[in-house]
Amino acid sequence: MVGEVRMANFIDRRLNAKGKSTVNRQRFITRYKQQIKKAVSDAVTRRSVTDVDKGEKIGIPTRDISEPMFHQGQGGVKERVHPGNDQFVRGDQIERPPGGDGAGAGKGKASDSGEGQDDFVFEISKDEYLELLFEDLELPNLQKNRLNKLVEYQTYRSGFTNDGVPANINIIRSLRSSLARRIAMSASKKKLLKELEEELLLLENTPGSKAETIMELKKQIDLLKQKIASVPFIDTFDLRYNNYAKREVPSSQAVMFCLMDVSGSMDQATKDMAKRFYILLYLFLTRTYKNLDVVYIRHHTQAKEVDEHEFFYSQETGGTIVSSALKLMHEIQQARYPASEWNIYAAQASDGDNWADDSPTCRQLLDKQILPLVRYFSYIEITNRTHQTLWREYESLQQKYDNIAVQHIRQAEDIYPVFRELFKKQAV
């Protein structure tokens, strides 16, 4: 462009930083954090545990975010001009339309009056959503921690070796050393041969040379030629083999068992708290594993594998037998998720109720069948009452195993310590 010399200048700003409003947007979110957090909390209950890849739609009552100004209210005498008269003559009387703002909508003043019932709806990104959701929990940087995972082996090439099976012979390498060996073994002879041949030529061209000397030379030459020819084309010494080694690779698949008591004593608030815990665990595991399966098992006196919706929202009445869920989990694990291939995690949420005689059975099941196989088993008890038998049985297991965490949660803020526990033990 030759802009400088003209009156007008075209400036291409397209490559300039966009997001000039990012700071302002952030200010807005900070300012309305309370409202937004409430909306996020409400949203959690609507979302699926595995649904973590999108942001969230947030609605704030318009009233709350209006910027007040002095302006005229309803009433008084207002006279306005409108276009498109098709029927009126001066003096006509018209019924006041509902809203009482004259014919038509009048000039759009409603927007800043803040009277509307409509929410101010906008979307926050995935990261903003997660940040707000776990803000109280001070979630550490998950990626910095590594779990000790199930190990698989993978074979990979690692250089060359001098012995091996014929199938692994590396032809290029072998021929290269063959060539080298042949050069090494015949170079001095070839040099000598060349000298002798020159000498012979000289003698043959010199009149009066002795025939014996010539004969002798010819004999020597033949001998040398023979020796050179006898250097073998390939020798076992030349052979090179591809080398293979085994390497440990952490398994990238995991299964997460969610166990929950759905007996009558678990109310929706308790379940929502459990849900947050599951979401947190799910998030943590998705950062570590590529494939993550989630199995939902709910139980009262019997356990059943269900889908997520049923897991969180169906209500059953009756007693509580926790071991039923542990048994079912073990069965499912044995059938579908062999411990040699899957990293197994389990999270159990309960209000602590259990049929007293069942608790020792639970301990046995965990001790003998489950804890040896799982990476981590976390038990959260969401209750304000004193602990019962189940808690004590689980607690006793902590002495023997370091892959079980037992935590008491009274309110949502308590969820994080469970995680801290988990990280502390599992962090490499």
Add this chain to the structure above:
Amino acid sequence: MGNIARTPLSDGPEWSFELLQEYLDEIERIAALYRLETYPNQIEVITAEQMMDAYAGIGMPLGYTHWSFGKRFIETEQGYKRGQMGLAYEIVINSNPCIAYLMEENTMTMQALVIAHASFGHNSFFKNNYLFKAWTDAGSIIDYLVFAKNYISECEQKYGVEQVENILDSCHALMNYGVDRYKRPTEISLKEEQLRQEEREEYLQSQVNDLWRTIPLSPQEQAKTKPRRFPAEPEENILYFIEKNAPLLDPWQREIVRIVRKMAQYFYPQKQTQVMNEGWATFWHYTLLNRLYDDGKVTDRFMMEFLQSHTGVIAQPSYNSPYYKGINPYALGFNMFVDIRRICEEPTDEDKAWFPDIAGSDWLDTLHFAMQNFKDESFISQYLSPRLIRQFKLFGILDDDQKNYLSVSAIHDEQGYHDIRRILSQQYNLSNIEPNIQVHEVKISGDRSLTLRYVPSNHIPLADTCSEVMKHLHRLWGFAVTLEEKDDEDNINVIAKCPEHLEERRKQPSSI
């Protein structure tokens, strides 16, 4: 036209910088023929995203940081994403050079339309309309915005984001009352502004201290001073009054009040010339691009696309249409300028009776004169012709809350022309739209309370939000504030107070 050699410029649809320059040169050439005098143009090509940023900053090329701009950005972004609204084709800034934004998505035709509309229409309006000349200083606005942005960000670092945000919130609530209606502010450059700002801090504080001095006067002096009223005259610029007199504000807080006041001042002319400004710009993009066509510079295809867009802009739905959102300022303004030209060029007997001064006069002189010397209110009451009233089929509706029906007060007939002119003109009179609220009294020797007085026009009450605004005023003033209303019988009623006393509890008190 057949004998004009048509060597049109490429009509795209893709634009390029070379092509933009060619169009600009042509438009500039023609604009000069019509004596459009402008600031130098600076035309910036931006993306849709950047346009949303520009939108959120209420058209300021650089604004200070505040959550309300974030809110506006989110609104714009949401509306745009959902396809509820398109982005404006252009944003133009009253500055010297005059900055206009073109969006990269536009076709060549649209870019040409925007250049004609913004860089010549609006630009010449900014430079020549008396309100803009008197109220804004296009040369120093960018510098001032830079100063404001930096100053506010410094304050945020020194005093904390929340402190600054509180002051800004309160100032924004009173922004409409941060305008001098009669005095003209003097313009200064950035450097001077910074220099003066420092001096001002000290001086202002000393003045405030003097007003609020608590050391008792000597008996002789006391005898001389009669209890004086403060302010001597009601003050309509509430933010100015606060900046100069609020007892408890820190110097930096006064400076922020001043910044918001300056912004309000800068935008004040735009609020008063919406119909004229858009009408003028629309009239000129229409006229300039048609002239380009007549000169054989643009193709038929270009004109079809342009006219389609143009007719969309000036569409005026009727009162009973679902799309009706009041009178479209583009439609009214454009048609008024077209009509003035018609009155000059082909006056009817009616026009000669109504507009003896301009009927038959040079249209270009008349148009320039109208653009330079009016604002919406006076422009309409001066130039709205009976013919245009008939064309728009305008009618007046009287809404009196004492009656349980609305009545038609005027229609487009002989009897109604003057009435419609008057009503429509008043519809654009800011002092009718914005409640008349002034600083009435401060008890300087008493409890230091501040009283605002609202004088309603046509019995229209203040909206409920006034009590919220009073909380903001209280924050700035630091002592009790009262809002009273003076009705027709000169009765004074208190309508809002902050802090609210028991007897005046209207709403639950809440922190703002």
